[in-house]
Amino acid sequence: MLLLVSTLAALGTLGNIFAIAAVMTEDHLKKKGNVLVVNMMLAGLVVSAGVLPTWVVALLAGWASPTPVCCASWLLTTLAAHCSLLTLPALAWENSARVAGRSMGVVLLAAMVGISWVSAGAITISQWVTGIGPKHCNHQPPAHPAVHTAFTSAVGVMLVAAPLVIALSVHAHTLLAGRGGPRRPLPATMKPPQALTRDLALTGTNLIVTAVVGGCWAAGVAADWWASVSFRYGVAWLPVAAATASGFLYAAHKPFREAYIQLFHYCCCKTSVSLSRRGRGGEAAAAAAAAVAAAARPASDVRVHIIPGYNMYTTASTREHRPPTHTHVKAPRSKDSRRPKHHHKKDVYEL
Template sequence: MVFNEIGIMEISRFNMSHCVVVKKIIQECAKMKMEKMVLNRFNESDGWGEINPVTLSSDWSRVARLLTLAGLSVVGSLGNVYMISAVMIEDHLKKRGNTFIVNVALADLLITGVVMPASAIVILAGLDPATEVCNVQWFLAILSWLVTVLSLAATAAENYSRLCLSPETYARLTTRRVTIIVLSIWAVSIIVVTIQQIFNVGPSYCKRPSGILLYQAMTASIFFILPALLTTFYYAKTIMQVRLARTHPSFKPPVAFGWDYSLMKTNMYSFCLFFLFWVPFGVILFIDSVKSISPKLFYNLAWIALSKSCVNNFLYCILDRHFRSAYINLFHYCCCKTTVTFSRRTREVARPSGDVRVHIIPGYNMYSYTSPQRSGRECTKVTSGKRTSANRPPRPHHNRDVYEL
């Protein structure tokens, strides 16, 4: 009897220990399964496809991804810098209202100058999955997106007031007010994006949370649909009023009006280009909060949306004559005049002052000459009249210094 009780106790103890072991195994399996699901959601899995939100699809070779990102970064950054510089140096583009165009270029420069180079660095360093880098990239991407949306709406309103309202009304848009509007756009955008990142209440490029469809709908209505409707309204109203004014025989606008109207249409095409690149990713972002989407489709559309920052500056170069002229002059200035050369001849004891040839860009008057000899000859021309080339003494070519900058 005693042996039976001892046997029963041992069996019970064995069963209890066995249950504990089985329970631990089940917990470990559940934990591993959860970690695998999170990893698959973020980076790579058998059913989701191999893709990283920072470094593109692993179907491409490492060199191909690196060259693609580096090329987009260089071309996009150079184009955005050209776009900003064009507004600063082109005479017709030096208007306070074009500050909003510069603001769009600055927002694009965040993508081409920070987000894309960061991905290239991650590929070189071999960081995978680079969660911290992904969070920073998403913060800058959504910040650039929001600044662009608000700046496009401000550009449409400014174009309408410039073309359709009286000069007195447009004069109220002073440089100070334009500066306040630009700073307000950046301040509002930074505050909204920071709140979203801190409280994790918005759509995320990295974590892809679900169940936030209502919040996404409210956010999109305030910060995307409403500015888009205002932008469309101002452009449509401007086009209708200009076409109506052109029907009158007495309507003879100055040449500058035609240039401003052409720039307005280019701004409108830039707005359409923004829609073309970002709307597909926005639709997928909404669907992903309800139903899981293939990460390959999700992140490919995301990178297509980001690549808009590399294309917008070329749109202005193609469609607007003043941007195109400024781009050409900037190219010649940066690429064809990159060195400083000094051409010197042998000097005599009595050396006359030479001509100075200076390369300058304001107004695109590429060269300017100044010298005492030339000034003296000009004064002589005024007093003695025109000289023929036969009576003019030959100009000595020695003792001449040419400074080419």
């Protein structure tokens, strides 16, 4: 179990970070609207980098269930679930506007991101303050079953099921209308066909992510309200699956996949070291040699210069008491100076 949780935490964190880095580095993904994709990845990082390490601590400490970190971990899980579910309709709306040739402003996108986190925080805190939130860490039945059922039903329908259904419907409508389906066509777009094709491909990928990840988030939150005690341990893995798989599902989109490959090569495979020493031919020759080497060297290589360092075997006292030498005064040569000197000390270099 420790190996499984550690692997899921590492894979989930790596996938979410790669997805965020792909949006920041890939030219086709540098769109304002993709900040909503980054927001979903941040919600996944809350679980993969915040919740799963607490599970590792509980396993290493040998705590019995419910563990002392159970409430904190499920508080973060509920926060990430509501934030991700509230981001899905905004992402679907942005994709629909992008395919139709309209672009959302930065202020509107920032408001969407802020509202998703503020609303998720308010919902999560209200659930845990009132004591009618998810009961994963509390095996006792609710004190007021009628109030608990009414609250969970309202929250489950309005804030869990409704955002998921709206996001799936908008994504499906965008794909059908953008590809000339039987639905009402969207307004005419001025985009070239290649850009429109990429936007539709990203919309299809977002539809897959919404169905899989959103379904896991919704099932993990809703089933924990109404499931029996023995079934809650299986339900606890659904948010973990959502946080782990969200970054890797975007590999179905070609720009994301190419960015992942480039990032993997940059981090793991294509890091080479070139060792060089500057010659004594003057600054012009050194600059020319550096220009030729830079032109011949691939862009992904890392060049390391090894320069002569400080001679640690020469103390400050010997340097201070050394007689001064002048370039215009020629020192007399003695018999010892005519003999070849053998230096047994190695050169000292600094990397």
